[in-house]
Amino acid sequence: MSDRSSLIRWLVIPGVSLGVLILSAALSYWLTRPVHDELLPVGPPPAEELPAPQPPGTRIAPTPGLSPPSATPPPVQPPPGFPSSRTDVPAPPAASGDPRRVVEAEPVVESTTGRIHADDIRAAIQAVTPLVQQCFEDAAQRNRGPQTVKLRFTVEAGSEGGVMGAGELVSSTIPDPFVQACALDSLLDVRFPAPFSGGKATVVYPFEFRVPGETGR
Numbered sequence: 001m002s003d004r005s006s007l008i009r010w011l012v013i014p015g016v017s018l019g020v021l022i023l024s025a026a027l028s029y030w031l032t033r034p035v036h037d038e039l040l041p042v043g044p045p046p047a048e049e050l051p052a053p054q055p056p057g058t059r060i061a062p063t064p065g066l067s068p069p070s071a072t073p074p075p076v077q078p079p080p081g082f083p084s085s086r087t088d089v090p091a092p093p094a095a096s097g098d099p100r101r102v103v104e105a106e107p108v109v110e111s112t113t114g115r116i117h118a119d120d121i122r123a124a125i126q127a128v129t130p131l132v133q134q135c136f137e138d139a140a141q142r143n144r145g146p147q148t149v150k151l152r153f154t155v156e157a158g159s160e161g162g163v164m165g166a167g168e169l170v171s172s173t174i175p176d177p178f179v180q181a182c183a184l185d186s187l188l189d190v191r192f193p194a195p196f197s198g199g200k201a202t203v204v205y206p207f208e209f210r211v212p213g214e215t216g217r
Contacts, residue, residue, distance in 0.1 A: 098140050099211050100147075102133045107205045114199020116155065116162075121192060121203055124162075128186045135182035136209040139174055146210035147173045149183045155192045155201045162192030170204060183207050 107121045136147065153167035164187045169180050195201050 098137065100136070100140065100209050101212055102129050102136065103208050103210055103212055105206045105208050107203050110152070110202045110204055112195060112199060112201035114157075114195030114197040114201065116193060116195045116199075116201045121155070121205070124190050124192050125187070125205060127191070128189050131186040131189065132183050132207050133209075135179050135186065136174075136207075138182070139176050139179045140209075143174050143176075146208065148206050148208050149174060149180055150204060150206040151184055151187070152202065152204045153184075153187055155195065155203060157194040157198045157200075160191070162194040164188060164190065164192065165200065 104122065104126065107118050107125070109116060109118055109121070149172045150170040151167055152170050154165040155162045156165040157163075167184045167187060169184065172180050174180070
């Protein structure tokens with residue numbers, strides 16, 4: 001019995017002691033192990049390395065496979081035009097291109113208390129022909145063909161010759177009161193010859209707006 005107890009004591013005690021040693025060695029390694037291999041780095045990632053600054057005048061070689069940037073931007077192409085849904089209508093010709101002009105006409109002296117020549121009246125009226133021309137051109141596009149505005153007015157002696165005393169419209173092929181009034185107002189700038197003996201003359205004059213050469217004169 002004592003021999004068996006002695007055998008167990010020699011087998012168990014060394015085994016327990018060996019286990020305690022192994023456990024102590026493992027615990028010691030666990031407590032003293034390095035931890036820097038298992039920790040992740042803390043902080044922002046390292047910045048990309050920038051190329052070192054080049055001295056002035058240094059040309060940088062282009063990267064293979066990449067075309068260098070162009071200094072001049074490509075031209076911008078205008079968008080294609082859209083077709084019009086209507087047919088373009090040509091604009092009417094300007095009044096300045098109208099071949100009609102205020103042509104020379106014969107004045108008619110209806111009555112006079114002093115002697116006055118019709119040729120002198122006609123020559124005086126020709127001085128304001130450009131003004132009357134403008135009166136007709138203002139309505140030329142609305143009134144085609146030859147036009148006539150006939151006026152009756154009086155010529156009286158004034159301080160500097162004859163002046164228009166009164167005027168009225170006799171007839172007009174243009175139904176435009178502005179054109180009629182414009183032609184009548186143009187006579188206010190005419191320096192008529194004064195009737196002899198300080199009299200007064202009543203004159204009828206037709207302003208004719210037509211192509212030159214179509215009248216008898």
